[in-house]
Amino acid sequence: MINDVSISYLIFLMPLLVFAVNGLFLGRKSHKAAAIFAVAGNGIAMCAALIVAVHYFSSTFAPQKAVLFDFPFLNFAEHFAANIGLLIDPLSVMMLVVVTVISFLVNIYSIGYMRGDRSAGRFFSILSLFSFSMLGLVAATNLFQMFIFWELVGVSSYLLIGFWYHKPSAVSASKQAFILTRFADSFFLLGIVIVSYVVQSFDFFALNGLTLSAFKEQTIDLGLTVVSKADALILGSILIFTGGWGKSAMFPMHIWLPNAMEGPTPVSSIIHSATMVVAGVYLVARLFPFFAVCGDSLTLIMWVGAFTMVFAAVIACTQKDIKRILAYSTLSQLGYMMFALGACKIGDAVITTGWTASTFHIFTHAFFKCALFLIAGSLIHQVHTNDLDAMGGLRKKMPLTYWSSLICVLAIAGIPPFSGFFSKDEIILAAFQGHHYVVFGLAILTSGLTTFYMFRLFFLAFHGTPRCKSVAEGHVHEDFFMTLPIVILAVPALLSGILGKGLFEQYFVPGRLRVPQLVMLPHAEWIPYVAVAVAAIALLIAWFFYASPKAKIERALDATNRSSIYKVIYHKFYFDEMYYAVVRQFVIGGIARVARFIQDYIIEGILAFCVWFIHKLGDLVRYAQGGNLSFYLGTLIVGVILWRFLGQLPL
Amino acid sequence: MIQNLLAGLIPQNIAFPLGGMDLAFYAVAFIILVTAVCTVAVKNILQSAVFLIFSFVATAILYLLLHAEFTALAQVMVYVGGVVIFVVFTILLTSRLGEDAFSVKIPRIFAAFALSIIFVLVMVKCLLPIEGLSSGAVAAPEGYASLKAFAFRLLGYGEDGFVIPFEVVSILLLMTLICAITIARKGKEDEE
């Protein structure tokens, strides 16, 4: 019987099927067949997701949650089991739509991008594995299942960043990404353990429905100290956030994201812009009532997000690698989403504007950021390098790309009526309504910076005279498979704001909150105007620097004789070097050396001892065969003695 | 606690009577042990054989103390006058005089000593719990090992006669004679 439930199973099963079939059979045989199967599978999943979404939101069922199934998977104790289940509620439906649509479009794009690559089959297979993992993550009913898929997503990301494994920089970047996120995930797991121990459940409903007052009296005895369960819960919530800290690349665990650009561009567009890095934001959004109850966790989240937002935007202004600019831009936008969630907390009360704004921004950001990455991939394909030094003047040669790019850049800059304006505006409004004025100021400043560096990228890439020889000679063409998704994605970049605003404001609330909720919120009609004004000024500055006829582009691109502040920012505040130094000195020099010592001397020593012992034992036994008379006599006497002690010699 | 330990170490069951016979016994026992140790400890085997003679003679005196005259006689005649002489002959036959004694490795010395000490201790410890060994009561009738008593028992046909073992031993002696001659004969291939 075909109903919504069975259609929703299809959403998950199709990418899994594509992964299995492509990985085992089609990937080796024919890249074309693998590509077609991947596109078809993901297309079916996308249609299923869209059908479910339409039915869900158009019926009167929304915004209630539906749990499609909940199967106990591991039983830890009575009434305490880890389940695998499927959750349908506004947030998960929205994410399902986003992930499947983007996955489908990226698969089409990959047909063009990976043409001629000898391991394209593997690419399509792992890409679908990633889709499956992400879908499982967003539809999880409990923390445990989410963690399983969280790790699966990390694995797919590792496999895809290091896809070209013969490139040492790609291998190093994939290792860095995996290790850093894994490091954060270890704290995540610790948080899950603590919280589930206190609450005796992994389920999101259970976690979101509790209040701290029930736990203030109860304590946990650790032997050395006694900890109240409420404090344990607060600590657990911060540890759970640490998982999102790493996965969403907040400062200071941000360095893996720009380096993850070593992977193929379709990977960057789906994983590191639209979906995986948003998993951290999704985690906080899903557990929002829990975080709201647990002390000041939300305030921590807000400051972390705000700092990342400004930090990344500043760095992006000086970078020259087009994908890195986009990576830092993603970091900055993630900072927006994260701080919007944190800004909901005012003292002991909570507002919900930030939650709605953050989820709305997830939705709009996915489309235009994905499109921007695909555009970057297209440009890179033409000039064969990531550097902005080599681009320029592509406007006349690639018209479709140019106009789609313009739409997307206007969207990210927050100019009405493009989609980014609506979502960013809500975020800034949430900051204002939460009375967090410092963060509000930072948000407006970053909005200006965002516009500046995005238009810098746009002008340098498309305007001016071509700086690459092959472009100047006209050897440029727009690949059909690569341009089609870009054009398709430009549509939601344009319209998703206007069309989605009503939907989001109606259905997207975080659910029942156990903390007091402020309802009387200050209205600030002047905020959108201020934001647009700041963006417009930034656009003019960028124009002046990079696109006007008087602009000295050569000088703008030259990073050598600049002020030292510029140099520091250009080198990303030397964070990469700092991490490298720490790893080298502390981890490799210190811990690894100790581990090596233990390996060489202790473990190998024990093994060598065992070998030596058995050798000597063999020698002893061989001695018995040696024809040595005295030894035999001695053995006789020893035998008599032993007989007395062990046997029945009647002495 | 130390008293208990010492009391445990010093056996309760051993008596050391100091009558006249007992002094003689201690003296003979001392000689036996000293000569035995010398037998084993000297490097030169010829000296070792000589000390063995002394040890056997002392043992014969011990037998006399125990009123076993015939046994003492047999001991001196057979052991001293037969076996040890035979050993001396063999030593002289098979070694060059002035040859160095073999040296023994230190771990072997230590292991041998330890093993024998352990063995003796184990045996003695088994002995101690047995009652009635320290009484000094003599259960043997007078002349139990005299020639007459021996003759009657050794050649007696009755139930407690030992004539069959006597005959068997004589066959054994015959076999020994034949075997020894056969083994030690210079065969044609050994002629140099």
Added chain:
Amino acid sequence: MTLMNCLILAFLLFGIGVWGLMRRRHLIGMLISIELMLNAANINFISFAYFSAKDSTAGALFSIFVIAVTACEMAIALAIIVSMYRRYKSLDVEQLRDLHD
């Protein structure tokens, strides 16, 4: 002169014999140690016969048998030793390893 004393003497003598057996490298030396051990066994027999036997004569008689058998054994052992000396020109037990494969 209790039975216990005699027995302890016998055991000590036996122990000395064992020590000699282990320690010596010369075949004849080992044979001499065996002699001591047999001697100790004999002392054992006689002391039991004297102190606490129901049939003392049989005990003493048995020790005579032991002496006889010892003599036989020594005869054959020495014959073997002479033969081995002829073959290997050495009486060092460490060098006579024909039992070894």
